[in-house]
Amino acid sequence: MVNDMNIVEAEGVKKYFPVKGSILRREKRFIKALDGVSLSIEKGEIYSIVGETGSGKTTLGRILIGLITPTEGSVKIDNIDIFSIGKSEMREIRKRVQIIFQDPYGSLNPRMRIRDIVSEPLKLNRMEYSTEKIARVMEDVGLKPASDFMDRYPHQLSGGQRQRVAIARALAISPEFIVADEPVSMLDVSIRANFLNMMREMNKKYNVSMLMITHDISVASYIGRRISVLYLGKVVEQGENDDIIKNPLHPYTRALMEAIATLGKKEKELHIKGEIPNPMDIPKGCRFHPRCP
Numbered sequence: 001m002v003n004d005m006n007i008v009e010a011e012g013v014k015k016y017f018p019v020k021g022s023i024l025r026r027e028k029r030f031i032k033a034l035d036g037v038s039l040s041i042e043k044g045e046i047y048s049i050v051g052e053t054g055s056g057k058t059t060l061g062r063i064l065i066g067l068i069t070p071t072e073g074s075v076k077i078d079n080i081d082i083f084s085i086g087k088s089e090m091r092e093i094r095k096r097v098q099i100i101f102q103d104p105y106g107s108l109n110p111r112m113r114i115r116d117i118v119s120e121p122l123k124l125n126r127m128e129y130s131t132e133k134i135a136r137v138m139e140d141v142g143l144k145p146a147s148d149f150m151d152r153y154p155h156q157l158s159g160g161q162r163q164r165v166a167i168a169r170a171l172a173i174s175p176e177f178i179v180a181d182e183p184v185s186m187l188d189v190s191i192r193a194n195f196l197n198m199m200r201e202m203n204k205k206y207n208v209s210m211l212m213i214t215h216d217i218s219v220a221s222y223i224g225r226r227i228s229v230l231y232l233g234k235v236v237e238q239g240e241n242d243d244i245i246k247n248p249l250h251p252y253t254r255a256l257m258e259a260i261a262t263l264g265k266k267e268k269e270l271h272i273k274g275e276i277p278n279p280m281d282i283p284k285g286c287r288f289h290p291r292c293p
Contacts, residue, residue, distance in 0.1 A: 006076075007042065013075065014073055015071050016071045031280055049227075061099070069083060077096065104159050118137065125173060134146070135147070149165075182214055217253075274290060
């Protein structure tokens with residue numbers, strides 16, 4: 001059934017990474033990064049994925065925009081199954097999606113001027129651009145006046161300014177869907193709320209759907225209308241923001257809630273006994289049971 005409300009639909013997505021066996025152990029083993037994840041993101045929506053390191057959230061984000069091929073399952077962007085189309089059709093899909101990486105220091109080419117970094121997606125996709133258009137998107141994300149930043153290099157900017165450049169680069173082609181992978185985790189806590197507010201403004205101004213990937217449920221709840229909580233490649237809780245925040249049902253979600261920090265203040269330590277299990281040796285039954293309070 002076609003759903004014109006959704007920009008992204010993922011159904012039963014699995015991603016198993018093969019691991020080389022030793023000489024004595026020749027059977028194939030796999031890291032089960034994702035194990036049957038389904039979700040839908042509506043047009044114009046900001047959707048949040050939250051979970052610890054190792055939950056599979058970054059892998060999911062990359063699969064949703066076609067950067068990684070799933071082992072099993074389907075992903076549709078605007079009702080187009082992106083893993084059953086040819087290269088030319090995929091090139092058209094890539095014009096409609098973008099990603100913002102976590103590291104504002106490593107994600108920008110240090111040898112490129114800011115004007116060239118922001119315009120790069122337009123050049124790669126052979127789209128028309130002008131200095132005026134680049135200046136406009138830079139000022140939209142708070143790099144004002146744009147003329148002060150155009151000819152600088154990344155090392156001449158602060159971490160916050162670099163991440164604004166990364167966001168401007170993602171918005172330059174006016175995409176329909178953006179994956180934001182921990183975009184505020186490396187920023188000072190004092191400016192995170194401002195960044196999230198700016199991203200909400202861009203969501204409305206550019207009418208772009210977003211997937212916010214984060215380990216911090218306070219960030220997920222602040223910006224997203226709906227949330228999926230991931231643990232060891234499985235969705236353990238999924239629903240409307242208010243329902244999950246006010247009445248978390250899964251013990252893992254409750255543990256994330258206990259570590260919640262007010263935006264602008266240092267987040268608390270996550271108090272869950274033990275370590276996240278080896279994804280090659282996943283516990284039977286509920287995956288969280290070895291750490292359940």
